[in-house]
Amino acid sequence: MINFALLGAGRIGSMHAGLIAGNPKAKLRYVYDTYQPAAKELADKYGVIAVESVEQILNDDSVDALLIATTTDTHVELIIKGAQAGKAILCEKPIDLSTERVRQCWEQIKDCQVPIQIGFNRRFDPTHAGLQDQLRNGDIGLLQQLIITSRDPDIAPVEYLRHSGGIFRDMIIHDFDMFRFITGEEATEIHAVGSTLIDPELAKIGDVDSVMLTIKTKSGKLCHINGARRCVYGYDQRIEAFGSEGMLQSNNPLPNSVSKSTATGTDSLSVLNPFFIERYQDAYQAQLNSFITSLMTNTPTSPSFTDGMKAQIMADAAQESLANGKPVILE
Numbered sequence: 001m002i003n004f005a006l007l008g009a010g011r012i013g014s015m016h017a018g019l020i021a022g023n024p025k026a027k028l029r030y031v032y033d034t035y036q037p038a039a040k041e042l043a044d045k046y047g048v049i050a051v052e053s054v055e056q057i058l059n060d061d062s063v064d065a066l067l068i069a070t071t072t073d074t075h076v077e078l079i080i081k082g083a084q085a086g087k088a089i090l091c092e093k094p095i096d097l098s099t100e101r102v103r104q105c106w107e108q109i110k111d112c113q114v115p116i117q118i119g120f121n122r123r124f125d126p127t128h129a130g131l132q133d134q135l136r137n138g139d140i141g142l143l144q145q146l147i148i149t150s151r152d153p154d155i156a157p158v159e160y161l162r163h164s165g166g167i168f169r170d171m172i173i174h175d176f177d178m179f180r181f182i183t184g185e186e187a188t189e190i191h192a193v194g195s196t197l198i199d200p201e202l203a204k205i206g207d208v209d210s211v212m213l214t215i216k217t218k219s220g221k222l223c224h225i226n227g228a229r230r231c232v233y234g235y236d237q238r239i240e241a242f243g244s245e246g247m248l249q250s251n252n253p254l255p256n257s258v259s260k261s262t263a264t265g266t267d268s269l270s271v272l273n274p275f276f277i278e279r280y281q282d283a284y285q286a287q288l289n290s291f292i293t294s295l296m297t298n299t300p301t302s303p304s305f306t307d308g309m310k311a312q313i314m315a316d317a318a319q320e321s322l323a324n325g326k327p328v329i330l331e
Contacts, residue, residue, distance in 0.1 A: 002025060003065070005060075006031045009041070016069050026292055058081060065087060065291075093174065118303045123287075125286075165315075166206075166207050187215045187223075189327050192212070197228075211228075234271045
């Protein structure tokens with residue numbers, strides 16, 4: 001049994017609390033949030049303790065792991081404190097908005113020898129993971145092209161986006177990790193273009209809401225990522241892998257699979273899931289299971305801290321390419 005403390009009682013923290021509480025190999029012990037009413041409400045729901053400080057959790061030897069679901073600007077501090085206290089860590093992405101801070105964080109914790117997993121949950125999505133498995137099995141021969149579609153159902157408020165680090169660090173960072181996960185390679189060249197087509201206010205804060213990227217690996221594999229912050233038909237997340245002997249596609253699961261045909265149309269299906277929690281519910285559960293299994297079997301966690309840092313480096317390169325209009329070469 002792995003004893004967890006949850007840091008962060010917001011929307012995604014609440015989801016994680018339910019997953020931990022419902023897992024037979026885990027036990028939720030504490031909930032912490034800077035906004036105490038939220039922490040208490042969530043703790044009361046699951047019959048656990050709401051604490052007023054992180055130190056109360058770190059000083060309890062019965063706590064095996066921290067699940068960090070706080071705001072991004074607190075991740076580095078909490079990772080350092082948790083690692084130095086000997087706690088295993090599952091932290092939501094990204095590690096930080098600054099790659100330099102991520103590197104500094106690693107320098108402070110690399111000798112702590114604690115398991116750290118970064119919350120790139122899409123690796124655990126059954127359809128995405130199934131595509132990767134078949135690709136590794138050689139079902140479509142040699143991978144040549146990868147196409148990733150990533151569209152949110154609606155745009156966040158400008159005040160949130162003002163502090164989000166930009167679309168590449170806030171949103172497309174998941175797709176950079178999927179690129180690495182599926183190809184098994186690193187990017188050597190990134191070219192990003194973007195526009196403000198959804199909300200003109202984003203231009204005032206130096207951000208865009210619609211992007212397209214081309215990425216090249218050392219072996220010559222090509223990847224295209226297209227992203228948009230508003231998609232009227234739901235949360236659209238698809239992957240296509242094209243190879244020398246065929247193609248694989250990971251499509252969106254639907255809330256239901258009923259097909260309707262009437263006088264006004266045929267084969268009409270439901271719209272997509274409304275947002276990431278519904279779309280990736282199975283992936284979040286599998287992510288937690290993987291983390292717990294790693295702790296119980298003393299095997300490496302994945303995605304690792306290094307995976308988080310490499311996705312961040314790709315996000316920085318994309319931002320640089322967007323700014324100067326030229327491809328960025330990565331070492």
